[in-house]
Amino acid sequence: MPAYGLTRARTMGPIADAVSAAGGSVSRVFGRAGIPLTLLDTPDQLILLRDQLTLVEAAIREIGDPALPARLSTRTGIVGLGPIGIQVQSAETLGAALGRVEIVTPLLLQTATRTGVRCRGAEAFYGYGVAERIESGRQANEILALGYLLGTVRHFLGAVWRPKRAVVTGAWLPARSDIEALFGCEVALGPRAGLVFPAALLDTVNPLPLHPVHEGGMKDAPIGDRLADCVAHVIGLDLDEGRPSIGRVALRLGLSRRTLQRRLEEAGTCYADIHRRIILRRACERLAEPTPSIGRIAADIGYGDAAHFTRAFLGWTGVTPSQWRRHHVLRS
Template sequence: MPAHGLTRARTMGPIADAVAAAGGSVRRVFGRAGMPLTLLDTPDRLILLRDQLALVEAAIREIGDAALPARLSTRAGIVGLGPIGVQVQSAETLGAALGRVEIVTPVLLQTATLTGVRCHGTEAFYSYEVAERIEIGRQANEILALGYLLGTARHFLGAGWRPKRAVVTGAWLPARGEIEALFGCEVALGPRAGLVFPAPLLGALNPRRIHPAREGGMEGAPIDDGLAGCVAHVIALDLDEGGPSIDRVARRLGLSRRTLQRRLEEAGTCYADIHRRVMLRRASERLAETTLGIGRIAAELGYGDAAHFTRAFLGWTGATPSQWRRHHSSRSRLASSKPGQA
């Protein structure tokens, strides 16, 4: 079974802006997708790829704009790809840039997806594929991705460049005319999504090459898309909504409770251990970064009162939350006072 895909939440902001501009309800869209609005403030946070797809579909339904994915990605261009966009702009040729996208995308931006270039005679096919078995929102996600792929090519070939055609999967394509106008080419249906263009263009030189080190081209930690990592990200996400449970996490991953438990056992861990690590990390972050009272942090973590949270934290660390906060504050002051420290 393919790994569950994870992706950065940075596309959430443009989607929310588009919904608001069209007079739709951003809160309703996020609610339908089962996603917390707090994601808008954390663009580099990791979420399930299937949740992103559900959000795009909810936005399309909310404002009645099936061409929304093409509109968003063509407007953003390679800037919307973050550090991957910097890698593209630092490549010598278009072919080298597409090679970098293939390697870096699953590491920094979005796992469980495949990109690559295949040449057939004089034609090149720049493909995009979701490896995870997700049906809802798949075509919309392909259109979103193709817009970014188009932006990559246009960096080398000019803003007005048009591919021979684009291809998406599915039995039919809503708003085909609008999407074709945005892409500047015919959009066909086929077994794999991608862009078709003349193969010799792979040698096109970069007209505005930058230096990736000076532009922060590899910012961001690599994505761990193992099952334990996915479970941890879902638990952290559900904390924003009032409290995770193993049944809720299993549903979000498209698994039964027993299947999730069995696969975690096979990976050498269990749900309780992952849940404890996530809770400790979130609690430590809130204690270190804010001046919120212990009761408020307890409520954020789903505890009924400060006493229950204090007992749990004492079991995790051997210290109460107040003791931990005082110790952390003392260490921080000591580190900042050392010579040579910023």
């Protein structure tokens, strides 16, 4: 069964800022990508990796800048990588840091992706790849990732350090000269994306070690990448745009409706159960707020009127929405 990538929504803020600074329309970019603007307010929200790739492609088209991914990632710096940056800054050597990144990236930042170092003779290849079969936006995502990888290495070797070359996949590379200027090296086309540099540099000692026990540590919870988790995340996102359907969720995952049903059955669940769980969770979150009416909550989670929502909620919990609110909110 293929992997379905999830990532944090925190990259969307810089993308929106870049579009706005270039005179583009942020709402149009998010609309073309089919992503709610509300994600800008929840940077730790989990989203589909393929949605991030779609957003980057939409931003590139909006402002006409194929080098945008390189501009974004080279500006981020090690601090902007969140818990991954903490792992890098607290490692003793560059080689140890890259080993930590390989372990924690799919757990904390982005599933269905792999990083790692291979050494051949005197050369090291610090690679990046996506396990999920996504074609649209793949090269742009690789360029974005290589900028982050470059920032990781530069923490040890200095801000002006340059690799021997960078490699991306694909038949051709738009704005190659601009990307090369941003990375400070030649960018070649090859079977796998990555950075090439002398292997001896892996022994470089950390010049500015961080002690996370005293300075914050890691805060992000691990990301699951089971198909049921991905379906739940898509349903949750689609609730901001209207009541989600199994057909729309399947399309977002690159599957047919029947294939999605079959794979959920193989995993011991079904779409209806996941949908009901997400709807109930969202309803309870809204009912915990004292202001919105039952009718407003019903509309927000896709029900045509309060009566239909009340009957459904009663069937799920054994109490009406009003009774639930009185018990859980007014008594707290």
